[in-house]
Amino acid sequence: MxxxxxxxxxxxxxxxxxxxxxxxxxxxxxxxxxxxxxxxxxxxxxxxxxxxxxxxxxxxxxxxxxxxxxxxxxxxxxxxxxxxxxxxxxxxxxxxxxxxxxxxxxxxxxxxxxxxxxxxxxxxxxxxxxxxxxxxxxxxxxxxxxxxxxxxxxxxxxxxxxxxxxxxxxxxxxxxACASRGMRITFRGKEAHASEPENGTSPMPAMADLMPALAALSRGALGDAEFRLATVTHARLGEPAFGIAPGDGEVWVTLRTLVDAQMDALCTAAEALAQSAADAHGLVVNWQYEDVFLHxxxxxxxxxxxxxxxxxxxxxxxxxxxxxxxxxxxxxxxxxxxxxxxxxxxxxxxxxxxxxxxxxxxxxxxxxxxxxxxxxxxxxx
CATH class of the missing domain: 3.40.630.10 (Zn peptidases)
Structure with missing residues (x-):
């Protein structure tokens, strides 16, 4: 036919x-x-x-x-x-x-x-x-x-x-095709007047530390069973205003592995980095997963x-x-x-x-x- x-x-x-x-x-x-x-x-x-x-x-x-x-x-x-x-x-x-x-x-x-x-x-x-x-x-x-x-x-x-x-x-x-999932990491500190940032707790330094640390989780070539890739896809810091020192922020990262069996270890590593960044800068952190694909x-x-x-x-x-x-x-x-x-x-x-x-x-x-x-x-x- x-x-x-x-x-x-x-x-x-x-x-x-x-x-x-x-x-x-x-x-x-x-x-x-x-x-x-x-x-x-x-x-x-x-x-x-x-x-x-x-x-x-x-x-x-x-x-x-x-x-x-x-x-x-x-x-x-x-x-x-x-x-x-x-x-x-x-x-x-x-x-x-x-x-x-x-x-x-x-x-x-x-x-x-x-x-x-x-x-x-x-x-x-x-x-x-x-x-x-x-x-x-x-x-x-x-x-x-x-x-x-x-x-x-x-x-x-x-x-x-x-x-x-x-x-x-x-x-x-x-x-x-690879397994992947989106991880949304949310930081919460305290807003302050932009003229007095010392009166607040900004997530900016934690986010600045975290984003390259997440990217550094990547390793291996695609054909390797141990292949993993972390791609920061979005970040948001506070509100678009000049008068406010930010008190919250988000980092989005896509985590990717060749097979499902490797995904839990990559998620655990990313969660540990997020928690460490929050602890180092006096912030509350939460995360959730979206767009979950099995391999x-x-x-x-x-x-x-x-x-x-x-x-x-x-x-x-x-x-x-x-x-x-x-x-x-x-x-x-x-x-x-x-x-x-x-x-x-x-x-x-x-x-x-x-x-x-x-x-x-x-x-x-x-x-x-x-x-x-x-x-x-x-x-x-």
């Missing part, structure tokens, strides 16, 4: 329409409606409101067999777009700068292929997942009672990957199936770009299914993910749909 020129033109139009109207994690109601409208005429069943705004389109084969799930993401990023493309985001400060619009178009293309020829057996489920960017979406979908009826035996996903040649596939078994790991059998499909299509593939430092909450599906994620090259000089000038390459829509279609038919016939 292949997509026609008309299919591709319509899928590109869908992708660009989604790009114009992005929605951030947890607010993807309009995006979900657009997906429901596109898939309802094709699928045997469409399930909505999965783990929030998630949508699943189900295609049923003639005979019994396993359930194969293909997953993409609904959400965009809270970043202003500066790509200059005609279909640029019309939502202020929000844009599809990670390519989720393209991933949705790929699954919509797969839906067209499945509608024209159902699998010989089993089921194919196309999952449009909410809230990937916060790490909450996969867990919420899996916890939803309606997910039980479509729980997969195999799960596959892809992510476009700037830096790899256009259409090249990066794929290997083992860890494929993603490709199952050997699922990886072999995907590698065979890519080879059968005559596409170039190797382990380039694997694993990646970034996190992906797709890994949670691998706890109960044989799962694999592949990376699809966006071009060696393409703008990087989360950059304000990023735009998904439309040429990847047909390529991604063909790969997924071949995987599904290799498993289900």
């Amino acid at each position: 292949t997509l026609t020129n008309s299919d591709i033109a319509e899928l590109i139009a869908l992708r660009r329409d989604l790009h114009r109207s992005p929605e951030v994690s947890g607010q993807e109601a309009g995006t979900a409606r657009r997906i429901v409208d596109a898939l309802t005429p094709l699928a045997d069943e469409v399930i909505t409101r999965l783990g929030g705004h998630g949508v699943a389109a189900v295609f049923v084969g003639a005979g019994d067999g396993p359930t194969v799930l293909f997953r993409c993401e609904l959400d965009a990023l809270p970043i202003a777009e500066r790509s200059g493309v005609p279909h640029a985001s019309e939502a202020r400060g929000v844009a599809h700068l990670c390519g989720h619009d393209g991933h949705m178009a790929i699954l919509a293309g797969l839906g067209r292929l499945m509608a024209r020829q159902r699998p010989a057996r089993g089921r194919v489920v196309l999952l449009f997942q909410p809230a990937e960017e916060t790490g909450a979406g996969a867990a919420d979908v899996i916890a939803d009672a309606n997910f039980d009826s479509i729980a997969p035996d195999y799960a596959f996903a892809l992510h476009n990957r700037p830096g790899l040649p256009l259409g090249h596939v990066g794929l290997t078994d083992g860890p494929i 993603s790991e490709n199952h050997p059998e699922a990886t072999q199936i995907a590698q065979a499909a890519v080879a059968a299509l005559g596409m170039s593939q190797d382990g380039q770009g694997c694993p990646m430092r970034a996190s992906e909450d797709f890994g949670r599906f691998g706890h109960s299914a044989k799962a694999a994620m592949l990376y699809l090259g966006s071009g060696e000089v393409h703008p990087a993910l989360h950059n304000s000038d990023y735009d998904f390459p439309d040429d990847l829509i047909a390529i991604g749909a063909r790969i997924f279609d071949r995987i599904a038919r290799d498993i289900l016939g």
Whole structure:
């Protein structure tokens, strides 16, 4: 099965329409409606409101067999777009700068292929997942009672990957994306008049000590089991006023490890640094964790199936770009299914993910749909 020129033109139009109207994690109601409208005429069943705004389109084969799930993401990023493309985001400060619009178009293309020829057996489920960017979406979908009826035996996903040649596939078994979590550290001291800072307790020196100490927790190369990375992403000190010596402040840091087993030790080390900085400067400190991602790991059998499909299509593939430092909450599906994620090259000089000038390459829509279609038919016939 292949997509026609008309299919591709319509899928590109869908992708660009989604790009114009992005929605951030947890607010993807309009995006979900657009997906429901596109898939309802094709699928045997469409399930909505999965783990929030998630949508699943189900295609049923003639005979019994396993359930194969293909997953993409609904959400965009809270970043202003500066790509200059005609279909640029019309939502202020929000844009599809990670390519989720393209991933949705790929699954919509797969839906067209499945509608024209159902699998010989089993089921194919196309999952449009909410809230990937916060790490909450996969867990919420899996916890939803309606997910039980479509729980997969195999799960596959892809992510476009700037830096790899256009259409090249990066794929290997083992860890494929890092574990990460955001740590918000809050200091509380005492405000004072700016002319009398000695009458207060400012968190400024503690924050100045802490930020480079957190960054120094980083060590190892990405391929090492001991790899860890601490990235300070935000800091706030008091209020934006010249007359007040600050009494509170925050430091945000993203903690990252190759595998989940290393995360507890990194968190403990970061907490000890925060407590030490507070104690040294007479402050109260608290911390909390947000945007928690478990590491993603490709199952050997699922990886072999995907590698065979890519080879059968005559596409170039190797382990380039694997694993990646970034996190992906797709890994949670691998706890109960044989799962694999592949990376699809966006071009060696393409703008990087989360950059304000990023735009998904439309040429990847047909390529991604063909790969997924071949995987599904290799498993289900």
